Amino acid sequence: MRKVSLLALVWVLIAAILPARALEAPLPMDQAFVPAIAWQDDGRLAITWTIADGYYLYRDFLAAEDESKQPIALQTEPGTVKDDPGFGTTEVYYQKVSAWIANAPQTVRLAYQGCQDGGLCYPPTTRTIDTAAMTISKPVGGFAFAPAKDARPVEAPDTGFSIEADGGETAVDRLMTGGGLALLLAGFLGFGLLLASTPCVFPMYPIVAAMLTREGEGLTAGRGFVLASAYVLALASAFGLLGIAAAWSGQNLQIMLQSPVAIGVVAALFVLLALSSFGLFEVKLPAAIGNRLSGGRQKGGSVGAAALLGLSSALLIGPCVTAPLAGALLYIARTGDIAVGALALFALGLGKGIPLIIMATIGGKTLPRAGAWMERVRHVFGFAFLGTAIWLATPLVPERFLLLPWAVLALAFGIYAGAFDGLRPTRGYGVLARLTAVVSLIWGSLLLVGFGLGASDPLTPLGPLKGTASGGQTATIQKSDFTKVGSAGALSSLLDTAAADRQPTLVYVTADWCVTCRTIERSVLTAPDVVAGLSGVRLASLDVTTLDAENGALMRSLAVVGPPTMIFFDPSKDEAPGTRLVGEITSASLAEAARIAKSGAQ
Template sequence: MLPHPLRVGLFLIALLCHFTPGFAQILAKSVVTTPEVRAELLAHAPQGLPRDPGQAAAHPVWLGLKLVHQPHWHTYWKNPGDSGLPTTLEWTLPPGVQAGEIVWPAPKKLPVPPLVNYGYDGTVLLPVPLRFTADYRAPANGKLDVRVKASWLVCRQECIPQEGEFALSLPLEGSVALHGAEFEAAFDAAPTDLSSRALTRARVEGERLQLRIAGLPEAWRGLALDVFPETPEVLESASTEHPRATQRWAGEVWEAAVPLSKDRSSSPEQLPLVLSVREGRSAPPKAVRVLATVEGGWPAARAAATVSPALEAALQANAANAASGAAPAAPGGGADIGLVAALLGAFLGGLILNLMPCVFPVLAIKVLAFAQHAEDRRAHRISGLAYTVGVVVSFVALGALLLALRAAGESLGWGFQLQNPWVVAALATLFTVIGLNLAGLFEFGSVLPSSLASLHARHPVADAFLTGVLAVAVASPCTAPFMGASLGFAVALPGVQALAVFAAIGLGLALPYLVAAFSPAVARALPRPGAWMDTFRHLMAFPMFATVVWLVWVLGQQSGIDGAGALLALLVALAFVIWAFTLQGRARWTLVAVALALFAWTASAFGPRVGQMEATSLSDTGATPSAAAADGALVWEPWAPGKVESIVASGQAVFVDFTAAWCVTCQYNKKTTLANPAVLADLRTKNVRLLRADWTRRDPAITAELARLGRNGVPVYVLHAPGQAPVVLSELISVDELRGALGRL
């Protein structure tokens, strides 16, 4: 009898999904590291935590996000200047505890000609005070648990949006003052508030704001000052460095004329300003904050910028298409591919999926099933039909879930399930169980009650159906040739038509096995059951373990090396549990208890790391333009919205690789065509910039860009050139195809 571990594997996955989210609440993570920034959540409570709201004033509590930038990288102030985004913090705190505003240290000017931004490089700490309201009660467990989700934009010449989730547990008793010096330095770096003491007058004259400020520090007199408006898009970010800006001291009064922003869209009655001594001079304090009341009003402001004329035209065209019931056309010309062509492309793509390495482990199980029923034609046919139904139903269900989530506002695409580390971990668990079973470590009769272990014998059709479900689970991350355009077209169709496209993919995937099941020639060609089946069965364990290796690697791209290591620890503990159940005699239940306790401890200690998304650069190479090798080696840069348009506008061609760690086709193309010496030589000769859009984790911007290209999954390869429509290349890209496209530049 051929044992099928599918039911047990799915049962274990259900247990994993039920328990591990709770474990995520146990482990606190206070540091997130990316190639560009090390971010850490710090606390400062020198008098300890208050026991009731009345003690809050005598027990100040501060939290702070510390950002340590790599050389030449920076993040942004509350007003980022001409471009950029400020760092944001979203807090999760106990009842009665509130987070105040960030106490922003004085920024510095970060020129990126012709722009000037405001922000920080080196090391900066962003302190935040905690407030304790009347609802506050001292935590019964003696610890105050705080969590925060931080988002920041880190830039050099390119910009990378990053985020991280942090947690700390602050003890109720005792002082928390390990980082006191860093908080004191951050408080010293914050502007001194002179809004109630300095006499500040402001009046708009023409296109400049005239400032007269008295009461500034005496040590500043005669020195040049920088102006940082807290309100964005009011004054020119270049401020006093602008050619039309002037400043002078008239005794103790500082006077300046600062140009208004060309994109000004607001007219504030009060304008908070941070003033600091021009960089290179030293005069305490480092910065002050004043509040300027604008006298005489403002000239009419321009309308707030919305979208570019080109984007506005595209939106209007899409609206017209929607009104007429037509699907939007993909860029690069050409109408949509049509429903019949989409169904045919989906069917052919599903057929080609059988050649993808991700599906091979499942097909190995079907080979064993074929051999087992070599002389039973009826069993062959029933198994073939059940497998086909399992594949088609699973593809339709997955497509329906995708369409439902998109209709609910989620930005998702094909393969979205493997963007969740818990799903990756669940699949790795399932394939580990299958591999251990095929390797002969256990039989179901030894680890399960006889009623459950005999289900296979009583319900072989269910086994075949579940094998089809498993085939879809591992095949869905792959996008075969012909599938890309069909999937992109399907998501814009009405529900029934879209599901028909997904069903066509499933039918293509299942067809070879269905034909073989109804073909007597296949049955006659198979060897008769015998001892060879045990050897072949053990051999098939290794493709399963190879799949586990791939899934662990995928998880490592999402949760970092800690996440991958945690998953390996859980799989080892699971294997120990299964082995313990196979033992006989008195030692069995003792070792089972030990194994289960070890597995529970491993899950609680390491489980949370599996699901923690590590904040990393969007580039899976970590390389940047200035990091190119001295021999002129090509470097992949991270893709970002608007970056392609900016490069093409400068007159340079761009090749974009939309990829993901869980996409087997993507990894194959990287190691073959995209690493081919002739292709690399052509890219260098044509001076083509290389961008990589990494979709390993969910990224709405990449999802939107794929939709704009008429695609809904990866891989996608696009060649952009000045004056030419974007060229979308094949999913399984060949050397000749890519070189031919480059030759037409």
């Protein structure tokens, strides 16, 4: 049996996803980009930015307007062409740059945006110039995604809408104000516990269980506790570090981890773990490292291996945006307080892992010991790993073929579990195993039929037949009912149309790779109370499957960390207070937010 280095797999995983180098802590925006003004001999107003080393300004985002918000022509010089990871090919300025305004009025509102090279991107920032007094106001805007909590609502240049006044106040702010760091850590630990049963955390359970089965007869309650604790501590540490990397890179955690390369690498890792569970080869640490970390133990479930597995498993949890995660990222980005944000994320990851530690401690007494049962258990976890790989790779598979891999997996498990082993009498676990095998075989067959019918939802493989029988008249809200907006201008125009009809507007931030979004579209948007609640509400969607300059700028203007996020606007083009929904969204919460938005529009 061949041996594959787990350390090598994890390094490949990290190299494919994390930034290539560590970055210095980003400067406050008014230190990274320092503007100065002066009158020229020809009567033009010159605006010159001194740009710190390692930072740059975007030419496309330089803009000016007068006091009545009428655009002012801004003359700019050519910049350096840059292939920017967030905005594509664009022109930028380094070191120093000037722009000029002819016939400048007394009040000029100046907007600009810049980034740390290879690091954080700042939000669009507005400063007011008084040409009579020759003064420049302090920046209006925050450190990153959201406005400062003591600032007035920020209206980014040319957006024509505004977010809620407390959009910059996060769960971190509230907990720190209420009880300091101790309450913050306790609160985020509790948030993690509440999120431990969500779909993104579920794959961790078979991972830990499979890790424990490798211990064989040496597995005890104490050993299970030690292994699971090492796994969870590494997972929580990686969670905090990934949050810092996301804040410094200017990208949100999901966008970093949900590139096709990252998804493919993580899915491939789980395929390898599955093949290892089936006995094709053994995944373990190199002997020298494994002996040191595990005190000479040669078992695949060493403490060091558990920690490395926890490190890589954090990449599964990271892509799921939740309200606490969004709050921590916004806090880091706005204040630059990396330590507090990292501790909050560590506590969040630790809370998600506590049920795993409990499961491992109890499992140390109950999991079967070495023998035929042990091999069967390892094989079952191999199927679980394959299911995780399929689940992860779903965004990479064309919708038409989504049911095919699930059908093959269900049929294979049904055959393995003994659906065709004859009708000999069975007792106890044998009856349960036979029943599981038959159900899996039937379900796999239904999935195969659903694939032939063109279905794409594994939970409703015969859905196309239902639609045909009912004439397709069932009242639901589909993703296609949302008008796509990919820029601030497009959203502003849609809000203008809704305002003319005195309608509130729902902006739904989504992406093809967002697993929670698919759950919302299948189970939440189709709920009767949601369909009724959203009647009379204009529906718009911001798809960030592929991040470009325009939709990235719109995300920042909306103070959005990532999908799924829902924002309601009233007919005045202002965010309806108390209606923003982030992460796991229920039909009850969405219906209530719609009710509040509609009542405010009357």
